[in-house]
Amino acid sequence: MRAAILREPGRILVEDIPEPAPDEGEVVIRVKYALTDGTDLKAYLRGHHLIGYGPFGHEYSGIVAKVGKGVRKFKEGDAVMGVNTAPCMKCHFCRREMYSLCENLTKNMVLGTYAEYVRIPARVVEVNLFHKPEDISFRVAPMLEPLACVVRGVENLGEIRPGRRIMIVGTGSVAIMFAVLLKDRGDVFVAGRRIEALNRIRELVQVKTLLMGEGFTQKAMDLSGGYGFDIIIDATGSPRAMERALGILSKGGKFLVFSGVERGTTLSIDIHSLHYGEMSIVGSFHHTPDTVRRAIDILRKNHEKLDFLITHELPLERIEEAFRLMMEKKALKVAIRP
Ligand SMILES: [Zn+2]
Known part of the structure; x- marks a missing residue:
């Protein structure tokens, strides 16, 4: 499949890499849209301690393509949206109900949505992946993540x-x-x-x-x-x-x-x-399962205003252009179509 790979600051290559396969509790989705944001821009410009280098992108919507063992909530063909992480519920901060500070966030992270397919870790499938309501478009749905933050x-x-x-x-x-x-x-x-x-x-x-x-x-x-x-x-x-x-x-x-x-x-x-x-x-950093749920409602009620934030739409092959537009402040958010 085609995927955008962040090689080093200022350099993204779109390459052929193997399609992901779902492990137990996981799903793989065919990405419909991935949106650019400030975090990815920072990663592109100077690297990011939570993202590193490799496949990147974390705002997404799509269709379930493959379902791992034990997944009951979703089946192939379901339209879905979700966020990039889910708290572990076991660590020091999760036990204090400070879920945005979960020490295992990066272990349960969706990374690589600028690609045809992306794997959704089991914790995210369980807690923070949703059937996409019909009144939220595939284009706007990835905004669930920044909105929850x-x-x-x-x-x-x-x-x-x-x-x-x-x-x-x-x-x-x-x-x-x-x-x-x-x-x-x-x-x-x-x-x-x-x-x-x-x-x-x-x-x-x-x-x-x-x-x-x-x-x-x-x-x-x-x-x-x-x-x-x-x-x-x-x-x-x-x-x-x-x-x-x-x-x-x-x-x-x-x-x-x-x-x-x-x-x-x-x-x-x-x-x-x-x-x-x-x-x-x-x-303030990140989101919690509760703010993600509240964000779904806000997304519904403000669909048009939020769609306005997507100033450009580009195919995956032109992703570097998307980041240049962001860097030059010509774009607010760019919708990438893998
Ligand atoms: Zn935790």
Whole structure:
């Protein structure tokens, strides 16, 4: 079968590799669509500690092609969607119900969806693979994974009282997902450095926007009556953007570090303000079985808005072009058809 292989940073080859066969409890699916995302882009640009090199891609939808021994939930020909991992339920963190921190996530990981066929590990089949509802298209269905992560991010913010000022920093697909989820739950702004992207978000999601140019801090403080924002979500992964955004966090505010950054990245933080202002900095990584289930519902209700995030569609052989479009910020998400 044809599969995209990440050889080294900046180099993807589409090669012939053996078709996977399902082990006990596993299924193999014929991939209909795989979507690009920021994690894969990072892997393409500089490598990724959870992905490594080889077959990659983890957002998918497809048709069950082969079923391993003992699988009852699925049969050949079923239309399915799912996410990339499932918690083991046995490790230190799973026993504490902190499923996104499962120590065995990478042992139960779907990797290699930029291919004609992909193997789904038994834990994922059991917990996080679903029959695709008819009202969710094969094209949009792979968004279940990033959306479940965004739902987890919102969950990690705790209760959001009505009327709170929320700032989402970033103009990529994840920032837009946050905007879709939160727009009716507060006074929502999206901030970023590219004016065309902000205009598009304002039109698509009907939220307010703020350009992160000169005078950003002053404007943000003016917009919030001098208090700053109650909730700030970083969807850039840029330390510089984070530092600027932290400067407009209100007393009592929460700052969500959503986007992954390189190992060793540090920020200088004003601890005086953090302490006397009772501010919190919260991390969020991955998803849990619960947020995955909630994401299915959100996917259904916002199908059209989310389909809009797929700006390009390309065959597998042109996958490198997809990442170039992402890198040049010409594409939000690219749907790959293997
Ligand atoms: Zn675990």
